[in-house]
Amino acid sequence: MKHLIPEFEKWKRRFPAGYESSLVMPCVRRIQEDRGYVADSDIDGLVEYLGVSRMQIEEVLSFYTQFRRKPIGRWHVQCCRNVSCSMLSAEKLIDHLAKKLGVAPGQTTADGRFTLSTVECLGSCGTAPVVVVNDTYHENMSVAKVDVLLEGLK
Amino acid sequence: MPGRQLIMNFPVTATSHALADYRARGGYQALPKALAMPPQDVTKEVTASGLLGHGGAAFPVGRKWQVIKLNDNQPHFLCANADEGEPGTFKDRWILEHAPHLLVESMVITSYALQVRHAFVYIRGEFDLPYRRLAGAIEEAYAEGLLGENILGTGFACDINVIRGAGSYVCGEASGLLASVEGKRGYPRNRPPRLTVKGLFQRPTVVNNVETLSNVAGIITHGVEAFRQVGLPKCPGTQLVSISGHIEKPGVYEVEYGYPLQKFLYDDCGGILGGKKLKCIIPGGISTKVLTAAECEPLTYDKESLESAGSSLGSGGMIVIAEGTCMVRLLQVMLRFYHHESCGQCTPCREGMGWLHRIIDRIVGGQGRPEDLDRMIAISKLNDGTTICGMGDAAGYATVGILAKYRDEFEYWIEHKRSRLDGNLEAIAHA
Numbered sequence: 001m002k003h004l005i006p007e008f009e010k011w012k013r014r015f016p017a018g019y020e021s022s023l024v025m026p027c028v029r030r031i032q033e034d035r036g037y038v039a040d041s042d043i044d045g046l047v048e049y050l051g052v053s054r055m056q057i058e059e060v061l062s063f064y065t066q067f068r069r070k071p072i073g074r075w076h077v078q079c080c081r082n083v084s085c086s087m088l089s090a091e092k093l094i095d096h097l098a099k100k101l102g103v104a105p106g107q108t109t110a111d112g113r114f115t116l117s118t119v120e121c122l123g124s125c126g127t128a129p130v131v132v133v134n135d136t137y138h139e140n141m142s143v144a145k146v147d148v149l150l151e152g153l154k
Numbered sequence: 155m156p157g158r159q160l161i162m163n164f165p166v167t168a169t170s171h172a173l174a175d176y177r178a179r180g181g182y183q184a185l186p187k188a189l190a191m192p193p194q195d196v197t198k199e200v201t202a203s204g205l206l207g208h209g210g211a212a213f214p215v216g217r218k219w220q221v222i223k224l225n226d227n228q229p230h231f232l233c234a235n236a237d238e239g240e241p242g243t244f245k246d247r248w249i250l251e252h253a254p255h256l257l258v259e260s261m262v263i264t265s266y267a268l269q270v271r272h273a274f275v276y277i278r279g280e281f282d283l284p285y286r287r288l289a290g291a292i293e294e295a296y297a298e299g300l301l302g303e304n305i306l307g308t309g310f311a312c313d314i315n316v317i318r319g320a321g322s323y324v325c326g327e328a329s330g331l332l333a334s335v336e337g338k339r340g341y342p343r344n345r346p347p348r349l350t351v352k353g354l355f356q357r358p359t360v361v362n363n364v365e366t367l368s369n370v371a372g373i374i375t376h377g378v379e380a381f382r383q384v385g386l387p388k389c390p391g392t393q394l395v396s397i398s399g400h401i402e403k404p405g406v407y408e409v410e411y412g413y414p415l416q417k418f419l420y421d422d423c424g425g426i427l428g429g430k431k432l433k434c435i436i437p438g439g440i441s442t443k444v445l446t447a448a449e450c451e452p453l454t455y456d457k458e459s460l461e462s463a464g465s466s467l468g469s470g471g472m473i474v475i476a477e478g479t480c481m482v483r484l485l486q487v488m489l490r491f492y493h494h495e496s497c498g499q500c501t502p503c504r505e506g507m508g509w510l511h512r513i514i515d516r517i518v519g520g521q522g523r524p525e526d527l528d529r530m531i532a533i534s535k536l537n538d539g540t541t542i543c544g545m546g547d548a549a550g551y552a553t554v555g556i557l558a559k560y561r562d563e564f565e566y567w568i569e570h571k572r573s574r575l576d577g578n579l580e581a582i583a584h585a
């Protein structure tokens with residue numbers, strides 16, 4: 001994470017001095033974007049840089065579902081399964097994705113290309129059902145559209 | 155259009171989120187006006203407007219702001235709640251994507267009113283475009299001297315930082331949100347002390363929803379009277395309603411309080427999907443009580459009317475459910491969610507959500523017992539008022555609401571070991 005410190009330093013200028021722990025969430029997120037997950041050495045680096053306890057970082061990492069300690073597939077395919085999406089056939093979509101990728105939700109394909117997850121409401125219920133790949137929302141999905149989408153992910 | 159508009163009152167184009175467009179439609183006129191007033195007068199205006207919170211509890215904004223003492227020699231904080239986690243809700247996203255400067259301008263005004271030097275926006279981690287639009291607007295504002303040191307040459311200084319969440323529903327709860335901004339687990343905490351007394355880093359803090367704050371600039375520009383002319387005397391203004399589910403034209407609509415609900419559903423939103431009949435609606439996110447089609451008929455869209463029918467405005471996330479939808483499966487989806495999202499601090503919520511989820515799974519699995527329904531109601535009521543945050547209560551209300559109105563569907567499933575409605579959640583077959 002050391003190479004990210006100049007970026008963190010820039011953020012710091014706008015943060016209230018003396019309340020450095022409000023940088024924990026942004027820093028952890030940036031580290032994960034950079035490496036794909038958060039490694040032990042990143043935690044060491046953050047403890048030193050922000051002056052917060054190792055316990056605090058570990059607690060944060062285990063509490064939030066989006067943070068991870070291990071790498072996942074190149075494409076993280078996340079399908080919403082909350083109320084509005086389920087009412088517009090999300091369950092069929094999840095079954096289709098699982099069959100097509102040959103993995104159950106929570107698993108990664110053997111070639112490391114895809115990780116399939118089910119997620120809760122994504123704040124996009126008006127364009128349900130919704131599939132998010134890495135950071136990008138794909139709205140008004142259908143089985144046919146999912147097939148086209150997967151084709152494009154190499 | 156469902157009544158007059160205060161927020162969605164411009165056409166969305168490829169550049170309507172940008173500073174130049176916002177200025178061209180009258181933006182950033184409120185800021186110099188507010189900065190020329192004594193800060194407490196800004197709070198007075200907002201209090202007099204009668205603006206209610208749009209995050210779920212409809213709490214009067216002025217009452218919250220008035221608690222902040224301006225000369226108490228300690229920092230104050232402001233946090234805009236952009237967590238938008240309540241299932242069925244996607245309206246703050248509209249503001250972030252299309253009118254981010256409305257939020258930024260309103261937050262600088264609010265910061266001035268409350269003498270806040272550092273304000274935050276806590277935005278859910280999944281929101282990518284909304285985040286980029288907001289971050290872009292903030293940079294534009296800094297570049298033009300609308301944020302940072304010496305704003306518009308008045309000497310007032312304010313920074314806005316955006317904190318992105320990482321997938322946790324309880325971080326939408328105001329105290330959980332502040333814990334997350336502090337870089338900790340998003341555990342809600344007991345009150346008192348109120349957040350306006352001891353909030354972020356133990357300092358007086360105001361947390362308001364994005365839509366709530368976005369009304370502030372307009373109140374300052376056009377005045378209290380103009381704002382109060384829209385909506386109803388006890389419930390002035392508008393609500394951004396996110397409507398989804400079995401509806402022909404889902405999306406975000408700005409609804410003037412007092413607008414007839416039927417007219418909204420059938421005229422503005424095109425009626426029920428596929429011309430089906432309405433079974434019920436969940437008016438304001440899944441934590442609000444379900445209203446049957448018959449109950450909806452006489453209602454208008456405002457606090458008093460929805461509350462008279464035993465429900466509430468909630469977050470404005472309206473879910474429309476067509477006839478033929480299986481309420482047992484619907485409740486199963488909801489309980490899985492609450493179980494997953496319980497942060498585990500309070501025994502009635504942590505254990506209760508697990509029990510409710512297991513019982514409903516058992517019913518759906520054909521192993522339900524006749525006494526299960528009363529047990530579910532008893533577990534739901536255990537949460538009432540015994541938990542730290544509103545989630546325990548909300549999950550209980552939602553469960554009791556559905557069981558009270560659709561008990562026959564649950565009894566049928568328990569007796570026949572299958573759904574009377576084929577376990578169907580979809581009104582029309584989807585490809």
Ligand SMILES: Cc1cc2nc3c(=O)[nH]c(=O)nc-3n(C[C@H](O)[C@H](O)[C@H](O)COP(=O)(O)O)c2cc1C
Nearest residue numbers: 207208209235237238239326327328362363366544
């Ligand atoms: C479990 C839970 C989740 C919540 N999620 C949100 C949310 O995503 N967005 C929001 O604005 N308020 C949410 N709230 C309400 C906040 O606690 C708080 O009341 C609100 O942000 C205050 O803003 P307002 O007065 O402007 O409505 C949630 C409350 C609870 C109990």
Ligand code: SF4
Nearest residue numbers: 497499500503541543
């Ligand atoms: S009610 Fe539930 S979600 Fe809220 S603090 Fe208690 S355990 Fe956590």
Ligand code: FES
Nearest residue numbers: 080085122124125
């Ligand atoms: S229910 Fe899927 S985005 Fe809201």
